[in-house]
Amino acid sequence: MNQGIQNRDIVVAALRHAAPYVRLYRRKTFVIKAGGEVFADAASTRALIEQVAILHQVGIRVVLVHGGGPQNTKLADSLGVETRMVEGRRVTDERTLEVATMVLNGQINTQIVAMCRELDLPAIGVSGVDAGLVRARRRAPVKVAGHAEPVDYGFVGDIETVDPSVLQTQIDNGLLPVVSPLSADEHGTLLNINADTVAAALASALGAAKLVLSTGAPGILEDRNNPASLVSYVDLAGLGRMREAGQLADGMLPKAKAIEAAIRGGVSRVHVISYKVPDSLLLEIFTNEGTGTLVVENTATLSKEEQSPAG
Numbered sequence: 001m002n003q004g005i006q007n008r009d010i011v012v013a014a015l016r017h018a019a020p021y022v023r024l025y026r027r028k029t030f031v032i033k034a035g036g037e038v039f040a041d042a043a044s045t046r047a048l049i050e051q052v053a054i055l056h057q058v059g060i061r062v063v064l065v066h067g068g069g070p071q072n073t074k075l076a077d078s079l080g081v082e083t084r085m086v087e088g089r090r091v092t093d094e095r096t097l098e099v100a101t102m103v104l105n106g107q108i109n110t111q112i113v114a115m116c117r118e119l120d121l122p123a124i125g126v127s128g129v130d131a132g133l134v135r136a137r138r139r140a141p142v143k144v145a146g147h148a149e150p151v152d153y154g155f156v157g158d159i160e161t162v163d164p165s166v167l168q169t170q171i172d173n174g175l176l177p178v179v180s181p182l183s184a185d186e187h188g189t190l191l192n193i194n195a196d197t198v199a200a201a202l203a204s205a206l207g208a209a210k211l212v213l214s215t216g217a218p219g220i221l222e223d224r225n226n227p228a229s230l231v232s233y234v235d236l237a238g239l240g241r242m243r244e245a246g247q248l249a250d251g252m253l254p255k256a257k258a259i260e261a262a263i264r265g266g267v268s269r270v271h272v273i274s275y276k277v278p279d280s281l282l283l284e285i286f287t288n289e290g291t292g293t294l295v296v297e298n299t300a301t302l303s304k305e306e307q308s309p310a311g
Contacts, residue, residue, distance in 0.1 A: 018286040025285070026059035028209040029171065033199035035251075036068035037216050038275045039108050045115050048214065051281040052176070053121045060285075061171045063202060064123075065179045066112060067195035068103045069251075075099050086144055088251040092154040092192045100192050104180040112178050123176045126166070128183030129190070133166040134159055134198060136183040136191050157183050157191030159198070164205040196258035204265025211262045212271045212281065213255055219272045219292030224249055233294040233302060236260055259295050270295040 032052065039045045055062050072090065073083050076099045084091040092100065109125040116123035128134030136157030141150035167177050181198040183191050196213060203211040220239075222229035224247060234242070239256055242248055248256050259270045273280045273292035284290045296302060 021286045022058045025209065027061065029061040029063065029206050030055065030210045030212060030285075031063045031065060031199050031203035031206065031208045032212045032214065032281070033065040033195055034067070034214040034275065035195070035216065036066070036070045036072070036103075036108065038214060039066065039068075039111060040070055042115075044275060045111065046119075047278070048275055048281065049112065049115045049119055049121065051279060053116075053119050054282060055285065056121060056176055063167055063171070063177050063179060063206065063208075064112070065181065065195055065199040065202065066104075066108055067181065068100070068108045071103045071108060072096075072100055075103055085250075086147070086151050086153070088249075088253045089153065089156070089194055090192065091151070092156050094155065097155045097190060097192060101182060101190060104182050109178060109180045116176065116178070121176060122174060123178050124170055125178045125180070126170075127180035128193065128198060131166045132163050133179075134181075134183040134193065134201070135161045135163075135186070136193060137185050138189070138191060155189070155191055157185070157193045159183070159193065159201050162201050162205040164202070167202065167206065194254045194258070196255050197261070200258035200262035200265070200267075203262050203267045208267055210269045210271065210285075211259075211267050212273065212284065213258075214273055214275045214281065215251070215255070216274060216276065217252070217272070218274045218277070220248075220252065220295070222247065224252070231293050232290075233296070233299060235296055235299040236263060238299070239295060263295065263297050268296065 034048055038048055052062055052064060076083050076096060081095045081099055105127050113123045113125045126133060136159050139153050139156045139158045141152040144151045170177050181193045181195040183193050185191060199211060218227050218230050220231045220234060222231055239259065243256055262270055271284050271292055271294055273284050277291045280291045284292060
């Protein structure tokens with residue numbers, strides 16, 4: 001077969017395969033959270049934003065929430081600021097908060113919006129501070145397993161309320177909000193919030209059809225030391241069993257809590273995918289097979305296609 005004809009047939013087949021998903025998700029809202037590692041270089045940033053642009057162009061309403069962990073650590077190290085993590089969450093003193101503000105609201109948010117401009121994607125950068133989008137309170141010291149004394153996370157916030165109208169207005173006007181997870185309390189004190197937590201809260205408040213967590217891991221792993229032990233789908237009960245068995249650790253612990261919060265908040269599908277897999281976002285949305293882990297409230301509600309071994 002002529003190579004040109006073969007390529008044409010592949011393109012047509014792909015479009016036909018994607019069409020039902022486009023019809024299903026058109027004008028639905030997706031919240032996509034991408035960790036800071038995604039934005040560590042221009043190539044991976046562009047790869048993700050190109051996929052987000054396709055979702056936007058076919059009529060899916062996208063809110064992109066970003067983290068900035070690696071960049072925070074890198075800048076903190078260069079400034080001589082100690083980085084301390086407890087159960088995958090960053091302890092944030094005054095100097096660490098200054099670093100987080102520079103990285104999240106300055107470097108990464110602006111970098112993403114600039115890439116969106118290059119791809120003619122109408123994005124607008126915001127943070128949880130803007131127009132009261134996310135209102136939070138400073139977290140009180142908490143007991144953490146393995147620590148004799150309660151852990152004071154410093155200027156870390158727990159979400160009190162979310163005002164979805166701040167984003168809904170932008171979405172309704174055809175814009176793509178790019179959200180930094182920084183917030184503030186009622187006195188205007190800046191607070192750092194885990195980006196997975198913010199993404200879950202926004203997804204619930206917006207009535208999102210999907211929450212997608214794009215990370216460096218292939219998805220949720222049966223054995224966190226074995227990338228080949230990918231769990232294709234799991235429900236909240238199964239996720240709880242994995243946590244109790246010690247199968248979730250470090251950064252996956254706050255992700256698990258965020259997943260649970262999103263599903264209990266009305267988000268029916270949460271996906272954990274790897275940005276390292278080419279076109280992982282598009283494959284997860286527009287194919288049954290997907291690439292990562294699908295989390296739902298109860299796996300009994302999954303279709304046969306979603307429960308297929310490949311999916």
